[in-house]
Amino acid sequence: MDWGMANRLAQLIQSDGRCLFLPVDHGYFQGPTRKLEEPRKTIEPLMPYADALFITRGVLRSSVDPHNTRPIILRVSGGTSMVGADLANEGVITCIDEVLRLNASAMGISIFVGTSYEKESLLNLSKLVDEGEKYGVPVMAVTAVGREMEKRDARYLALASRIAAELGARVVKTYWCENFERVVKGCPVPVVMAGGPQTETELEVFKFVHDGMQKGAIGVNLGRNIWQNEHPVAMIQAIRAIIHEDATPAKAQKLYDSVKNQ
Ligand code: 5RP
Secondary structure (H helix, E strand, C coil): CCHHHHHHHHHHCCCCCCEEEEECCCHHHHCCCCCCCCHHHHHHHHHHHCCEEEECHHHHHHHCCCCCCCCEEEECEECCCCCCCCCCCCEECCCHHHHHHCCCCEEEEEECCCCCCHHHHHHHHHHHHHHHHHHCCCEEEEECCCCCHHHCCHHHHHHHHHHHHHCCCCEEEEECCCCHHHHHHCCCCCEEEECCCCCCCHHHHHHHHHHHHHCCCCEEECCHHHHCCCCHHHHHHHHHHHHHHCCCHHHHHHHHHHHHCC
């Protein structure tokens, strides 16, 4: 692996081989998502605990101080919205010159396996990998499920994750599911877990993050269950403890309770 690629991956994946990516990219198709209405206010208190931010160029430039930031994974797919005809019909919205100008450590792109736009999104990924490899910029593929949450099972997620790896993604972001080991085993590149919509309790999040880590994930790319929580700083610290300190769900809960009461 070339030095630039290795260096960028090392910025993202920490020396223990694990990572906590904080996605704040949701506005690119959801608009001013709850608790991300003013991105700077959401991002600033969480930044010290994130290993990287997953973000669009617009929010990066407008809402993140270039002197005080974490490594950046630039969201480079989009062009659709919640109210449009089809969320899966994404294109590449940011060119490689911008990625390099913004000093990003990686690019992130969604793929929509099993939709009418499967082929387009997979070709977008492949072309992005060609560009990224030329300049030493890793690509994180996001196995998107759109509104079809029932797709979050091991069979589908293993299929989508493996295809992403086959097409050259250096990291795959997918969802935790029952039998998550099937997803990880079938994917020859590192896997990180997204959180999905906010769960009812914090413990549910701690449990699935812990389970996924035990089953081979290297970390998370987890947004709403952190910053939509009533105590986001407590939440990110508790999840960080599971990832980087092998905390159990019970220990993470204890940490969450103690930080939220400070
Ligand atoms: C949005 C994304 C998000 O980055 C990803 O879904 C993780 O966020 P969350 O934990 O809120 O699901 O790709 O399209």
